[in-house]
Amino acid sequence: MPWIQTYTPVGGSLGLSALVAAVPLVVIFICLALLRMKAHKAGLLAVGSAVTLAVGVWGMPAKLAGLATLQGAGFGLFPVFYIVITTLFLYNITVKGGQFEIIRASLAGVTGDRRLQALLIAFCFGAFIEGAAGFGTPVAIAGATLVGLGFRPLYAAGVCLVANTAPVAFGAIGIPVVALAGVMGYGDDGMMKLSTMVGRQLPFISVFIPFYVIMIMVGWKKTIEVLPAIVVCGVTFAVAQWATASYLGPYLPDVTASLLSIVTLVLLLRVWQPKTVWTFDHEPDFAGKEQHDYTTGEVVRAWTPYLALTVMVLLWGIPSIKTSLDKSTVEIPVAGLHNAIVKKVSNPEAGIKKLVKVTEEIDRQLAILSPADPKLAALTVKLQELKGAEAQLLDIEQALVGTEAVLTPERLKAFDAVAKKKDDLQKLAKEALQGSSAAVGGSSVASGVALAANAPLPSLAKDQFKPLDKVLADQLPAKVAAKYKFNFMSAAGTAILIAAFLSALLCGVGMGDTLKILGKTLFDMRYPALTVASVLGLAYVMNASGMTNCLGLIFTKTGHWFPFLAPVLGWLGVFLTGSDTSSNVLFGGLQKATAEQLGISPILTGAANTSGGVMGKMISPQSLAVATAATGMVGEEGTLFRFTLKHSIFLTIIVGIIVYLQAYVVPWMIP
Numbered sequence: 001m002p003w004i005q006t007y008t009p010v011g012g013s014l015g016l017s018a019l020v021a022a023v024p025l026v027v028i029f030i031c032l033a034l035l036r037m038k039a040h041k042a043g044l045l046a047v048g049s050a051v052t053l054a055v056g057v058w059g060m061p062a063k064l065a066g067l068a069t070l071q072g073a074g075f076g077l078f079p080v081f082y083i084v085i086t087t088l089f090l091y092n093i094t095v096k097g098g099q100f101e102i103i104r105a106s107l108a109g110v111t112g113d114r115r116l117q118a119l120l121i122a123f124c125f126g127a128f129i130e131g132a133a134g135f136g137t138p139v140a141i142a143g144a145t146l147v148g149l150g151f152r153p154l155y156a157a158g159v160c161l162v163a164n165t166a167p168v169a170f171g172a173i174g175i176p177v178v179a180l181a182g183v184m185g186y187g188d189d190g191m192m193k194l195s196t197m198v199g200r201q202l203p204f205i206s207v208f209i210p211f212y213v214i215m216i217m218v219g220w221k222k223t224i225e226v227l228p229a230i231v232v233c234g235v236t237f238a239v240a241q242w243a244t245a246s247y248l249g250p251y252l253p254d255v256t257a258s259l260l261s262i263v264t265l266v267l268l269l270r271v272w273q274p275k276t277v278w279t280f281d282h283e284p285d286f287a288g289k290e291q292h293d294y295t296t297g298e299v300v301r302a303w304t305p306y307l308a309l310t311v312m313v314l315l316w317g318i319p320s321i322k323t324s325l326d327k328s329t330v331e332i333p334v335a336g337l338h339n340a341i342v343k344k345v346s347n348p349e350a351g352i353k354k355l356v357k358v359t360e361e362i363d364r365q366l367a368i369l370s371p372a373d374p375k376l377a378a379l380t381v382k383l384q385e386l387k388g389a390e391a392q393l394l395d396i397e398q399a400l401v402g403t404e405a406v407l408t409p410e411r412l413k414a415f416d417a418v419a420k421k422k423d424d425l426q427k428l429a430k431e432a433l434q435g436s437s438a439a440v441g442g443s444s445v446a447s448g449v450a451l452a453a454n455a456p457l458p459s460l461a462k463d464q465f466k467p468l469d470k471v472l473a474d475q476l477p478a479k480v481a482a483k484y485k486f487n488f489m490s491a492a493g494t495a496i497l498i499a500a501f502l503s504a505l506l507c508g509v510g511m512g513d514t515l516k517i518l519g520k521t522l523f524d525m526r527y528p529a530l531t532v533a534s535v536l537g538l539a540y541v542m543n544a545s546g547m548t549n550c551l552g553l554i555f556t557k558t559g560h561w562f563p564f565l566a567p568v569l570g571w572l573g574v575f576l577t578g579s580d581t582s583s584n585v586l587f588g589g590l591q592k593a594t595a596e597q598l599g600i601s602p603i604l605t606g607a608a609n610t611s612g613g614v615m616g617k618m619i620s621p622q623s624l625a626v627a628t629a630a631t632g633m634v635g636e637e638g639t640l641f642r643f644t645l646k647h648s649i650f651l652t653i654i655v656g657i658i659v660y661l662q663a664y665v666v667p668w669m670i671p
Contacts, residue, residue: 001407002479005343005546007553009058018554020057021547024050024538025576028621032641039621039628039637040527043534050538054545065541067337067482072540073533074484076622081525081532082493084626087140087309089521090500091630094305096517097507100148102294102302111269113277114151115214115226119233121145122160123210124261127167127237128310131254138164139623141306143630152280154636155217157627158643161618163213165651166206166241167254168580168614169198174250176610180584184592184606192249193671197607199245199253200669201658202614203238205651206257210234216647218278225274232268237261255314305503312495312502325490337482341544345407345477348400354475355394361468362387368464379428386421393418407477415476422472429465480544527634528625532578535621539576548576552590562598563663564656566591566605567612571652574613578622583613600663601670608659615652618644 010016024046031042051069054060094100111117126142139160146156169176177198181191210233214223223230240257248256294302315321346354362383369376369383393414400411407415488494504514542548551572558565569591573583584606591609592602617623624637624644633640662669 001409001412002340002342002477003059003061003064004345004405004407004477005341005480005544005549006058007546007550014550014553014557017550020053021542021550023053024542024547025572032621032624032638036638038527038635039625040530040534042637043531043538043621047534047538047541050541050545050547054541054547058545058547060545064337064340064544067334068541068544069537071334071337071482071484072537075540076533076536077529078486078488079491079493081529082491083496084140084528084532084629085521085525086493086496086500088144088525088630089518090305090309090496090503091141091144092517092521093500093504093507093509093514094302096513097504097509099302099305099503099507100145102298103145105294106299106302110266111273111277112279113226113274114149114280115218115222115278116229116265116269116274117149118146118151118159118163118213118217119210119226119229120262120265121149122163123213123233124237124258124265126160126164127254128258128262129306130164130167130171131252131258138167139627140630143627147631150280153631153633154639154643155280157631157633157640159213159217161623161627161640161644162216162647163209164617165614166202166209166237167258168617169202169610170241170245170250170253171580174253176580176584176613177250179581180588180606180610184588184602190603193603194607194610195250195253196246196671197603198250198611199242200662200671201607201611201655202245203242204658205611205655206241207234207238208654210237212647212651222278225276225278228272229265229268229274233261233265236264301506304506305499308499308502308506309496312499313492316490316492316495322490326487328489329485329487332484332486334482334484337544339479339481341480341482342407342477343480343546343549345405346475347405348397348403351397351475352394352401354471355390355397357471358468358475359387359390361471362390365465365468376432379425379432382421382425382428386418386425389414389417389421418472419476422469422476425465426469433462482544524634525629528629531625531637532622535576535578542576549590552587555590556594556597559598561660562594563600563605563608564660566595566608567615567652567655567659570609570611570613571616571648573609574616575620578617578620580610580613580617583616584610601667604659604663604670608655611659612652612655615648615655619648 008014008017010020027046027049028042031037031045032039037045047069051065054065055062091100094103110120122142125145126138129138129141139157142163143156143160146160147153151159174195177195178191181187181194184190184194186194210230211223211227214226214230237257237260240260241253244253244256316325366380366383369380393411396408396411396414400406400408501514504511509517539548552569555562555565555569569587570580570583573587574580576583587609588606591605594600595602595605619641621637624640628634628637628640
């Protein structure tokens with residue numbers, strides 16, 4: 001029998017249950033911030049505590065908890081960590097081929113000032129890679145680049161994590177916003193509104209981040225010395241991000257904004273340089289930018305691997321190519337877990353009330369339909385069959401009155417019978433609607449006709465069965481699907497892998513050395529891989545058990561303050577999963593439901609989930625693992641966590657204030 005998900009297992013109290021559900025998060029905080037434990041150990045302890053709570057407190061069968069954890073770990077390794085591995089593989093090839101030294105010299109040749117290099121690489125170049133690839137790639141590449149230029153590893157990792165905030169919501173060709181629109185049930189129009197709303201939130205952060213990053217590095221006085229570069233960089237990025245998100249959609253804001261920022265910053269530095277060139281204390285002083293003897297052709301060739309990376313990822317993002325590559329995708333149902341968990345099960349008394357609503361809606365539809373049309377007559381028969389299935393369910397519900405929300409074999413079988421009739425009815429209705437549209441030249445005339453109470457219609461109205469679908473969805477328990485999607489060909493990591501092998505050819509690295517580099521990269525990343533797998537396992541088991549929804553539901557009690565706290569929910573989701581996309585998938589539906597219940601725009605709170613979520617990226621254990629691996633700080637995740645935590649909280653509060661003002665002071669900003 002399926003296991004029923006619950007959200008209030010601790011004394012029936014949502015508050016107490018949420019406190020218990022937060023324990024795995026507290027474990028990670030304590031392990032990283034106080035005990036300074038290595039991230040992979042902290043992740044394993046956290047996932048262990050989550051499994052223990054899922055089984056011991058939430059009553060989840062141990063088998064389901066274990067399978068959910070393994071599914072999450074599998075997703076963590078592919079496709080998430082696959083992207084990180086391939087990106088670092090490409091970087092190591094450029095080092096082996098000597099190209100990275102040329103890249104380092106070309107960047108240092110623009111300016112020798114470490115502050116300006118941080119703007120150019122951590123913010124501008126990092127945002128470009130975020131837009132093209134996402135999923136930790138920009139932190140890996142930009143962090144490694146800064147270390148190669150002479151940055152201290154802690155500063156390199158820290159400034160890259162903080163800089164990689166504003167672009168994350170539109171990362172990987174806009175995947176977070178696209179996924180958010182999907183889980184909120186929006187089509188292209190809704191997705192465009194979400195893109196516009198995010199484009200009216202994040203630019204306020206984007207214009208501030210360059211200043212904030214330099215402040216972290218050098219303090220107020222030294223920051224003011226490079227204010228012209230900061231203003232040009234921040235304003236260009238923010239305006240381009242706003243314009244692209246508002247008028248072109250969610251796919252290209254990062255790419256356009258970062259490219260324009262790089263161009264404007266480089267042009268500025270051709271005519272202006274700070275009076276003093278700032279370097280770290282451990283470096284020798286020098287008064288100007290580095291000189292190098294590399295030709296323009298050599299510099300262009302050195303940058304070619306990253307050009308190949310960008311081109312390949314952009315090609316992989318073209319819908320026609322992606323659709324073609326997706327044909328090789330294999331979806332593997334997780335045996336023993338797929339559809340083995342259900343949520344939203346009513347007790348028999350509430351079930352009877354919902355059944356009455358369904359029956360009333362069926363009778364209303366039967367009164368509307370005209371039996372003269374053969375397809376409508378088939379719909380009438382199917383409605384009668386659905387009504388019969390509801391009658392059989394009623395007998396079972398009445399026999400169970402007085403019991404809790406349970407799924408006996410008989411009740412589950414009756415629910416499944418209703419669900420099958422519902423699916424058959426939807427299929428017939430779609431065919432009938434298509435037929436009537438074709439009959440009038442492709443336009444659905446009846447969709448604009450108001451339905452009279454008992455008047456037959458010559459054809460089917462477009463949304464005629466929407467009320468019936470709604471009451472049926474409310475009645476039926478929702479089974480949780482568990483499928484592992486293996487899309488090797490269309491995965492972004494494969495595009496990067498191809499770019500890496502192309503780069504080996506361009507850099508003159510032989511196949512033998514290339515394979516050795518790949519092996520060393522895999523070996524060096526074994527602990528970060530374990531971290532990513534364990535944290536995704538944590539996220540999946542918390543989601544499958546109902547612990548994550550329990551944490552989310554507590555936010556519905558905040559009422560008027562929910563717009564301020566909506567970004568915090570996204571922040572929590574990214575901290576848990578390491579992905580703004582995953583956070584949007586996790587909490588997008590909840591943001592919409594809560595907003596509608598409170599009379600707030602779901603577009604606003606949905607966008608707040610992704611805007612606030614990006615601030616959790618810098619403290620996610622996965623991001624910490626990637627950053628430390630890229631900068632040679634493996635084992636120092638706790639140090640980096642303490643460095644970024646205060647910045648993460650501060651920036652999340654700023655987003656919360658922006659969203660609150662948009663909800664109640666400047667609501668005209670909501671599309």
